[in-house]
Amino acid sequence: MTSVSLYWRIFGLNAVVLGSATALLLWAPVTVSVPVLLTEAVILVGGLGVMLVANAALLRIGLAPLDRVTRLMTTVDLLRPGQRLPVRGGGEVAELVSTFNAMLERLEGERASSSARAILAQEGERRRIAQELHDEVGQSMTAVLLALKRASDEASEPLREELLQAQEITRGSLDEVRRLVRRLRPGVLDDLGLVSAVTSLTTEFSTHTGLLVARRFDPDLPALDQETELVIYRVAQEGLTNAARHAEARRVEVALRAAGDAVVLEVADDGRGIGAAREGAGLRGMRERALLIGATLDVRSPDEVSAAGTGTRIRLTVPAVRKQP
Secondary structure, eight states, X not given: OOOOOHHHHHHHHHHHHHHHHHHXXXXXXXXXXXXXXXXXXXXXXHHHHHHHHHHHHHHHHHTHHHHHHHHHXXXXXXXXXXXXXXXXXXXXXXXXXXXXXXXXXXXXHHHHHHHHHXXXXXXXXXXXXXXXXXXXXXXXXHHHHHHHHHHHHHOOTTHHHHHHHHHHHHHHHHHXXXXXXXXXXXXXXXXXXXXXXXXHHHHHHHHHHOOEEEEEEOSSOOOOOHHHHHHHHHHHHHHHXXXXXXXXXXXXXXXXXXXXXXXXXXXXXXXXXXXXXXXXXXHHHHHHHHHHTTOEEEEEOOGGGOSSSOOEEEEEEEOSOOOOO
């Protein structure tokens, strides 16, 4: 089919309308008097109205591809890759659609690369801070705790009671530092693997928030590399945090299962759901992490999530299992 430029397409549509109007004037039994009679004016105004309506309809058909491009431009989200327009026919409109699709593909690649660099840098900084907290602050507080214990053993009342209170405060602070270290860099993930790390995460979450956490883990999950396991762990961590801070939930379910060659993580709560609210930094951070490993993230608030509330379900699907070396 011969390509027709947008200019000639619009010209042709207007030519059809004007040619039809000219044909009607040539063959229709209509005359125009001077001065113009009322009936003739009504016929002329009616004919003009018909021409305008026909021209508007034909232009809408001719410019429909541009409308599709405009709608996609206003809704496209680089954190939800794969949105493309179908390329139909040829000419300038088809070239515009193809160029727009190519631009989206290039922007998605650049966004994924920049997100990967940012996330890797963030994880490196977390690892450094966790190491410093463990080596410097943790050891210093441990030394203080031992010194307080020696002092309390040799002190007399009532100084001993005050030293014991200071010892308990220091021990609580040391436990908090260790908890921060685990949140910054989950050592159990490196040592024991994904299932043990998520189990430890949910246990600690339930202890600190009081929420009931149900776990459903498949016994034989495929092996994943460390980067993929870390992304799954961080998404589970952020999903639990959202349930505690924003969802007003009472129960959270965390599932890890194999689905063919994919690994699926689900975090579902019985809270109030996200509804039509705009996604915050937490959810967008999860989407960026999903892009880092080529996974897909689905966030919904269906009624079937829980009988106790609307709820929110976060599902991370890692499509291609990547073996550990």
